[in-house]
Amino acid sequence: MHGMTPNDLIANAIQRERSRRGLSLSALAAQAGLAKSTLSQLESGKGNPSIETLWAIAETLDVTFSTLFEVSKPDVSLVRAHEGARLGSDHSTFQTTLLANCPTGTRRDVYRVDLEPGTIRRSTPHPTGTVEHTIVCAGQARVGPLEATQTLNAGDYYRYPADRPHVYEAMEPGTQMVVVMETRD
Amino acid sequence: MHGMTPNDLIANAIQRERSRRGLSLSALAAQAGLAKSTLSQLESGKGNPSIETLWAIAETLDVTFSTLFEVSKPDVSLVRAHEGARLGSDHSTFQTTLLANCPTGTRRDVYRVDLEPGTIRRSTPHPTGTVEHTIVCAGQARVGPLEATQTLNAGDYYRYPADRPHVYEAMEPGTQMVVVMETRD
């Protein structure tokens, strides 16, 4: 962490936290009482902001000050079709791959999603702590939180936090997938 | 914490951490590659430093960035002569006051200190985690870490972290005290 300049850390952090909330650069600037240009420069790593500027950003994003200096932890998991830890016997007729084990105190709702190319389905943030699991059955889809979408082919598995804006977009006709929504209760 | 402006937080924090190390403003400025004037303004709450400035300070003081935004926790304990939780029977002939219970995994060395007014005994920092207990037996003494010294009369007890510069100064002739140095092992 000492090898990274604060500029870059902040640049990443601001952009990360901003897109996490689905806020536009302009919107954040307005809310924080800053000029768009200021934010633009900060997010591109050019700049040496003052505390007041950072403070305004942190308050608007509702994060602690130190959050702006942390490296990004995507907290996602991607397992391609033929990867992953296999369970049980190695008989070729029957094969199980553990994609996610269930933590205690969580509830999981299962959905089947069929979608066609052309429209992007945007989902607003679910409650904090919500995690989604997506397995593509057929076709190809671009799935995930705004800042970390992944292109999934048939058989691919993707886990990502869903307490932020995320999208589902079919890249091929007849795309089918299973989405498991996991909430803490 | 939200009611305090970042300026004041930083002002306090810098001064606290600086005196904790026994560094002078000039010395810190030189080590951090900053102008004395800059630090002076910051410590007096006037100013709106840039990240680079703060970063230089944090690195030089060898503290995390967020430390500069925390409120000061002196971590000291002062028990005056006739205060404190008394133990045992309430017979007036025998009275015990618990000043500090012993945490497991600590070693305690006991010293008797006799000192006369006129000279200030400065002690350099002991290893991290070292804590000192001082009970004044006779006279009056000014004791404690640089940023939190206390004037103790006979019977007073003072506990303070000793992993930073601290002083002992007699205010009356014939001052006697007991110092217990506590180290983790």
Place this chain on the structure above:
DNA sequence: GAACAGTGTTCGCTTTGTCGAACATACGTT
């Protein structure tokens, strides 16, 4: 005493962060 080495403060001057407007670009609508 005078000279010195420390402390932290205040002063112009230069550098630069911030603002606001104008800008390029993409998208959805009429």
Place this chain on the structure above:
DNA sequence: AACGTATGTTCGACAAAGCGAACACTGTTC
């Protein structure tokens, strides 16, 4: 197509942060 409204970018002007020198001050030393 032309339009309105988003997106984020780049520009010059101004206010302000940073620097370095000179300052006032307190002990310590010869």
